[in-house]
Amino acid sequence: MWLINSSIGRKLVMSVSGLGLILFLTFHMAMNAVALFSGEGYNMVCEFLGANWYALVATVGLAALVVIHIVYAFILQIQNRRARGSERYAVTAKPKGVEWASQNMLVLGIIVILGLALHLVHFWSKMQLTEIVGGHEALVYQGLAIAPTNGAALIAINFSNPLTVAIYVIWLAAIWFHLSHGFWSALHTIGWNGKNWIKRLEVISNVYTTIIVIGFIAVPLLFLAQSLIDSNFVLEYVKNTL
Amino acid sequence: MEKNISFTLKVWRQRGPKEKGAFKEYKMQDIPTDTSFLEMLDILNEQLVNKGEEPVVFDHDCREGICGMCSLYVNGHPHGPSTGATTCQLYMRKFKDGDVITVEPWRSAGFPVIRDLMVDRGAYDKIMQAGGYVSINTGGVPDGNAIPISKEKADLAMDAASCIGCGACVAACKNGSAMLFVSAKVSQLALLPQGQVEAARRAKAMLAKMDELGFGNCTNTRACEAECPKCISISNIARLNREFISAKFKD
Numbered sequence A: 001m002w003l004i005n006s007s008i009g010r011k012l013v014m015s016v017s018g019l020g021l022i023l024f025l026t027f028h029m030a031m032n033a034v035a036l037f038s039g040e041g042y043n044m045v046c047e048f049l050g051a052n053w054y055a056l057v058a059t060v061g062l063a064a065l066v067v068i069h070i071v072y073a074f075i076l077q078i079q080n081r082r083a084r085g086s087e088r089y090a091v092t093a094k095p096k097g098v099e100w101a102s103q104n105m106l107v108l109g110i111i112v113i114l115g116l117a118l119h120l121v122h123f124w125s126k127m128q129l130t131e132i133v134g135g136h137e138a139l140v141y142q143g144l145a146i147a148p149t150n151g152a153a154l155i156a157i158n159f160s161n162p163l164t165v166a167i168y169v170i171w172l173a174a175i176w177f178h179l180s181h182g183f184w185s186a187l188h189t190i191g192w193n194g195k196n197w198i199k200r201l202e203v204i205s206n207v208y209t210t211i212i213v214i215g216f217i218a219v220p221l222l223f224l225a226q227s228l229i230d231s232n233f234v235l236e237y238v239k240n241t242l
Numbered sequence B: 001m002e003k004n005i006s007f008t009l010k011v012w013r014q015r016g017p018k019e020k021g022a023f024k025e026y027k028m029q030d031i032p033t034d035t036s037f038l039e040m041l042d043i044l045n046e047q048l049v050n051k052g053e054e055p056v057v058f059d060h061d062c063r064e065g066i067c068g069m070c071s072l073y074v075n076g077h078p079h080g081p082s083t084g085a086t087t088c089q090l091y092m093r094k095f096k097d098g099d100v101i102t103v104e105p106w107r108s109a110g111f112p113v114i115r116d117l118m119v120d121r122g123a124y125d126k127i128m129q130a131g132g133y134v135s136i137n138t139g140g141v142p143d144g145n146a147i148p149i150s151k152e153k154a155d156l157a158m159d160a161a162s163c164i165g166c167g168a169c170v171a172a173c174k175n176g177s178a179m180l181f182v183s184a185k186v187s188q189l190a191l192l193p194q195g196q197v198e199a200a201r202r203a204k205a206m207l208a209k210m211d212e213l214g215f216g217n218c219t220n221t222r223a224c225e226a227e228c229p230k231c232i233s234i235s236n237i238a239r240l241n242r243e244f245i246s247a248k249f250k251d
């Protein structure tokens, strides 16, 4: 199988799985952006997805992409270390034109998985997982039962904690760095060539990545700011969503 | 302006492929700045021979930037700190009085050290033998001139053909990947009508050989492009990717 046995085949798998994840991030960000304007609107999205069959199918597909991407990341890393030989250079210098992110994709990826694990605990386990196992409440907040489809309330509760928000910001910064290299690199890997195109692809990827990451970061920052300004904000907000 | 400088050389000494190597320091006195780097090593070797010591073994041949033999890793850069130049085109005026200059061999599993600073770059020959040629009858020179080729294509093919097979791309790459070299050798032919006929077979055979010889997987860090003495562009790598992937989908 050339997707396993040849270096370009392995790169193609990395690239296509990465692009699939970028597509997912795009949809996810667009849905989150709804929460910036309307909690009600956001909950409509949550109910539409929930644990319906199409959302479950998509989740399984997404999980497969993540697993493939990570397994290949480690295979490539091990092979590349071996190709480098056993002796290391005594003096190394970073040539100009080499992005920092491009040499640290695995480290950035590992930060991304750690953030992802926390994120799944914060939201997915309370929402889709709770529905799958037939639960009726995500959690109880100050005596109020929060339904698993009440994503807006979960956002307000989770993001009133400054530590959580700080971790999300670090996580999203790691995603930004990962994609600042990964996005154009993936297009390069599938064979989009041309001396002028390299520059264009880099610009397009950086703008796209920045838009996605800003869209994501806006939600925790907005909710943290509101909860800091008004100490009753979270309770009021949650009551409104019930 | 010419002047003389004195500096310390730290040179990798290794007696054979299997033996353990180590750095050895040499003090160089009053070397004129218009000496080339390899001439400076010649001076060192003459001193060593006069003292009855073993001279430093390093590869070199043309000493004018076309053969690709002078594979030295100087102060963290393949071919040293100059850009767009080979080690033989590097001059001592790039260094300052009192500098410590570290000279290492290429370090990559694909290029094992033979002795001191000399590595076995035979892997590149094997990759070329796997398909880096045209085996159809392309006629004589008049036939070549009779086939119209756009200026743009001709320039790209010529740029790719300027690769001298020196191995700096592998030496610079954190993944030990030979993709810049292979892609240049595939592109120089694939861009021209004479080479297109066998383009798919060539891309598959050369890549398979590169993988078999244990070179790494390219992750587009661009270190190769920055260090290549002939400034080969990584857009050749994207072209190789495309050639290879479309050939595989056709199979």
Ligand code: HEM
Residues within 6 Å of the ligand: A011, A012, A014, A015, A016, A017, A018, A019, A021, A022, A025, A069, A070, A073, A074, A076, A105, A106, A108, A109, A110, A112, A113, A175, A178, A179, A181, A182, A183, A185, A186, A187, A189, B217, B218, B219, B220
């Ligand atoms: C938000 C999730 C993620 C997205 C959108 C994403 C996207 C990408 C993309 C587009 C590439 C470029 C592929 C190429 O150059 O052809 C890439 C490369 C890479 N990713 Fe991810 N990734 C994600 C998560 C991860 C995780 C969790 C890891 C885990 C360890 C990881 C490790 C790597 C590594 C090591 C590379 C470089 C490999 C290479 O370029 O060949 N990524 N990623």
Ligand code: SF4
Residues within 6 Å of the ligand: B162, B163, B164, B165, B166, B167, B168, B169, B170, B180, B181, B184, B224, B227, B228, B229, B230, B231, B232
């Ligand atoms: S691509 Fe550049 S660095 Fe690599 S072998 Fe050719 S000339 Fe040397």
Ligand code: FES
Residues within 6 Å of the ligand: B059, B060, B061, B062, B063, B064, B065, B066, B067, B068, B069, B070, B086, B087, B088, B089
């Ligand atoms: S000795 Fe021929 S390129 Fe340097």
